[in-house]
Amino acid sequence: MERVVAAMLQLIRGRANTGKSRMVLSLMKENGPQREQILLVPDQASYAAEVDLCRFLGDEASRYAQVLTFSRLTRRVLAETGGLETVSLDGGGKLLMMERALLDVSSHLTVYRRPSQKAAFLQAFLDLMDELQRYQVTMEQLEEQAERAEGNTRLKLRDIALLYGAYRARLCRDGVNLSDDMDKLIAKLAQSRYIDGKDVYLDGFAHFTAQEMAVLDILLRRANSVTVALLGEAGSRQEIFQAGNRAYDALRELAAGCGSPVVPIAPPEREGTPDALRHLEEQFFGEGTVFPGECPEIHLYQGENLYTEVEAAAAAIRAKGAREGGRFRDFGVVVRNMADYEGAVENVFERYGVPVYLSRRSDLSDKPMVALVLSALEAVTGGFEYEDMFRFLKTGLAGVSDRECDLLENYVLKWDIRGNAWIREEPWKGNPEGYGAELTPERQWQLQEVNRCRELVRPQLAALKTGLQSAVAARGKMEALYQFLEDIHLPLRLKERSDRMTEAGELQLAEEYRQLWEILCHIMDQFVEILGDAPLGNDEFLHLMKLMVSQYSVGTIPAALDQVAFSELTLNDRHSVRWLYILGATDDAMPAVDRGNSILTEDERELLLQGGLRLAPHGMEKLGMELTHLYAALSKPTEGLWVSYPAAGAAGAEQRPSFLFPRIQSLFPQAVSYTHLTLPTT
Numbered sequence: 001m002e003r004v005v006a007a008m009l010q011l012i013r014g015r016a017n018t019g020k021s022r023m024v025l026s027l028m029k030e031n032g033p034q035r036e037q038i039l040l041v042p043d044q045a046s047y048a049a050e051v052d053l054c055r056f057l058g059d060e061a062s063r064y065a066q067v068l069t070f071s072r073l074t075r076r077v078l079a080e081t082g083g084l085e086t087v088s089l090d091g092g093g094k095l096l097m098m099e100r101a102l103l104d105v106s107s108h109l110t111v112y113r114r115p116s117q118k119a120a121f122l123q124a125f126l127d128l129m130d131e132l133q134r135y136q137v138t139m140e141q142l143e144e145q146a147e148r149a150e151g152n153t154r155l156k157l158r159d160i161a162l163l164y165g166a167y168r169a170r171l172c173r174d175g176v177n178l179s180d181d182m183d184k185l186i187a188k189l190a191q192s193r194y195i196d197g198k199d200v201y202l203d204g205f206a207h208f209t210a211q212e213m214a215v216l217d218i219l220l221r222r223a224n225s226v227t228v229a230l231l232g233e234a235g236s237r238q239e240i241f242q243a244g245n246r247a248y249d250a251l252r253e254l255a256a257g258c259g260s261p262v263v264p265i266a267p268p269e270r271e272g273t274p275d276a277l278r279h280l281e282e283q284f285f286g287e288g289t290v291f292p293g294e295c296p297e298i299h300l301y302q303g304e305n306l307y308t309e310v311e312a313a314a315a316a317i318r319a320k321g322a323r324e325g326g327r328f329r330d331f332g333v334v335v336r337n338m339a340d341y342e343g344a345v346e347n348v349f350e351r352y353g354v355p356v357y358l359s360r361r362s363d364l365s366d367k368p369m370v371a372l373v374l375s376a377l378e379a380v381t382g383g384f385e386y387e388d389m390f391r392f393l394k395t396g397l398a399g400v401s402d403r404e405c406d407l408l409e410n411y412v413l414k415w416d417i418r419g420n421a422w423i424r425e426e427p428w429k430g431n432p433e434g435y436g437a438e439l440t441p442e443r444q445w446q447l448q449e450v451n452r453c454r455e456l457v458r459p460q461l462a463a464l465k466t467g468l469q470s471a472v473a474a475r476g477k478m479e480a481l482y483q484f485l486e487d488i489h490l491p492l493r494l495k496e497r498s499d500r501m502t503e504a505g506e507l508q509l510a511e512e513y514r515q516l517w518e519i520l521c522h523i524m525d526q527f528v529e530i531l532g533d534a535p536l537g538n539d540e541f542l543h544l545m546k547l548m549v550s551q552y553s554v555g556t557i558p559a560a561l562d563q564v565a566f567s568e569l570t571l572n573d574r575h576s577v578r579w580l581y582i583l584g585a586t587d588d589a590m591p592a593v594d595r596g597n598s599i600l601t602e603d604e605r606e607l608l609l610q611g612g613l614r615l616a617p618h619g620m621e622k623l624g625m626e627l628t629h630l631y632a633a634l635s636k637p638t639e640g641l642w643v644s645y646p647a648a649g650a651a652g653a654e655q656r657p658s659f660l661f662p663r664i665q666s667l668f669p670q671a672v673s674y675t676h677l678t679l680p681t682t
Contacts, residue, residue: 006260007220010227013234013248014267015241016281016635017576020229023267024201025056027227028065032057035224036198037065040073044571045204052575070212073194074181081188088181089171091126092548093526095119098126099547100530101167109159111152119550128160128599129167133180135615136210139165145611153604160599170530182211189218196222203229204572206628207243207617213254220258227265231628239624240285240631243617276668281635283667285627291668297637300661300673301644306584309646310344313581314352316642317564320579328355332577333566334633336589340650345566357508357563364552368395369494369516374546376484380465381538384422386412393457397493404453411450423462427451460487468538474531477541478524491517523548572632580637582660585645590658591626630660 010027012020028037041049049067057065068076089097099122102115115121132142139161146157171179189195200223208216219226228251232244255262270278276295283289299316303309317331333356335341342358349356364370375392382388389412392398393405400408411417415430431437432446439447467480485491494517501510527548536544569582569590584590600608605618617625634641643664645657664671 006255006258007223008225008263009220009251009255009260010225010263010265011248011251012227012229012265012267013232013244015233016231016632017278018267018270020231020267021052021203022056023265024203024227024229025052028053028199028201029057031199031225032061032064035064038073038195038198038200039065039067040200040202041067041069041204043069043071044567046072048575049203070185070215071181074185077185077188077192077194080194081192089526089530090522091551092523093530094130094180095122095126095551096527096530096544096548097170098122098129098167099544101163101170104170105162105166108162110155111159112163119547122547123551124599125163129164130180131616132164133183134209134211135613136214137164137613137615139168141613145608145613148611149607153607156604182215186211186214186218189215190222195219197224199223199225199227201227201229205247206231206625207247208250209616210614213250216251217254217258220255220260226260231632238285239620240628242624243621243628277637277639277641280641280664280667281631284634284663285631288663288667290666294670295668296672297640298664298668298671299640299642300664300671301642302657303644303646305648306341306646306650307344307348309583309644310341310348311352313583313642313644314349314354317354317579317581318352320640326578328562328564330578331564331581332575332579332636333564333581333583334569335566335582335584336569336592337584338568341584342566349564355563356566358566364516364519365550367512367516368397369490369520370549371395372397372490373481373485373520374542374549376461376464377468377481377542377545379422380461380468381542383419384461385418389422396497397488397490399456399488399493400453404449404456407446407450408453422454423458423465428454457488460484463487468541472535473533474536474541475528475533477536477538478528482524485520519552523552569633570629572629576636576638578638579640579642580633581642581644582633583644585643585658585660587656587658590630590660591623634660 012023014020024039028039031037039049039053046067046069053061053065053067102112102122102125106113106115109115115125142157142161142164146154146161149157168179200219202216205212205228216226216228228247230244230248232241232248234245236245252262276291276297279289279291280298283291301309301312303312313333317328320326321328321331333345345356346358372392372395375388375395379385379388379392390405390409393400393408396402411428411430411432414432414434415428417428421428428447428451430447431439432443432450437443461484464480464484467483468477471477471480494513498510498513501507501513527544531544565577582590600615602619605615608615643660645661646655649655665673
């Protein structure tokens, strides 16, 4: 039932550190006893928001307030209206759907008539399909834009439109809706009573996609009130505030269409004389007024290389924490290129006795579980080659110990064993010392041990091969794989490994292992949901499994209370910290250089924009978002800031500092600068 009176829209807009998030929590506390309160935040901010909610609202917060993301809200709404029983596609399932859609229409394409089957190419197309969905672009709109274009651009846009139509058709075929969560939320939210009469608050969003705006439209028609906190400044022309200001104007326009009254709320005026960090927030992208006086809060450091830079940060954190009574959770470390730094940070910080939580998603393909699954499939479909078999056995999850694996490996290399010799019921009979050697009682015992070790995996591998050969359709092959994983007790072995890691204090790894079996089951469910009874050869089955698992990662929440938070600079969690360390501040990383790996070029995106199709930020808008991330990071610390970069890259090439260095030095001539530090021994 449609509400008669639209919800009030409250807009809180202000610079960083002006108390916007605190104002949201204050409103929730004030209204909480009367109505249910929902705080809606981006995925990366959910943990920090839950901590804030409990601290600010007190012990009874859970009685009337909760933190949700759009994906969590989708699950709540679908649980009420129906839809949770269908398989939900994630990155791997969507990539498989993309591969199938390309095969459906490849003969009708022009520019992409012979599409690559490599994961990187498919991922680029999938990213574009997801972007078109997020901004609610239709196939017909793309076709119209193609008619306006000329030459190769026209042909390219026609191909993209055709492929987009095929992809969307596959998502909704056979009466099963496999569209993404946001489409499901938009379709079901208006039917649901879940948000009726509640106060809804949105905080931490830099901008809103068309899908998110569609959800906000429904919220304004069903909730009691909607409050949105945005980073921005009225009348400002600074690029760092443009995304927030555009969102502010779009929300006002949306409210007008819903008949919702708009109430602007200004954050409180900041009082007192600015210290160095507040001066940095106000002037870094401002007029550039020089700070009058010393500024021991700000440190600049040039490391000889990446490891020297990380060592200096670890030593400074340990020393400052001991000297000033800070806990490790009072420190934050951010970088722009997480992959370049995570290994060094994890190793060096451990050596310096600094516990660190890496806010990352580990690539699933790096996990032994994936190696076990893929190498087992490669072994049974490829003739049990030495490399495949021992990649499978050495995962530590096949039920064979290291000693048993070594025993098998020595024997297999001695007799060059491959093919069906691995799965025949007859025991191996060759002398462990090779042809012509005397079969002594000791060697007879070794041979018995070799055959005992082989029996630990032989029946399961034989059953897997038989199952794959006898099954014609994708469903049957996946059932054979699932049974094989159960037969080797993979769920139990993953749990045992997780328990051992917990006992050893490796809490983050333990949490990752606890999730692996569930992720693998979800992969298999999606595989069957998408391909079902479609005929599939063993080679294609293996290829598609590799394609799917390449898209998965596993993440965790902090496993301990007192850890340094290490994260990607763009993942702003709304939290301030006492001391922030920005590492890797080179000129190619801050701001990051656009590598241009999108299917659509900047010119093609601009053409679509001129035709009325707005997609994700690009060009100068994208650069503006990068600068906004930098501004948000520089505004996080409350007591101290450390900015550093390595003078030499991984290959020894010279690296130049980001513009952060000369800008900070011009604002703070007395900032503490280092080119060398004497590090404590560890």
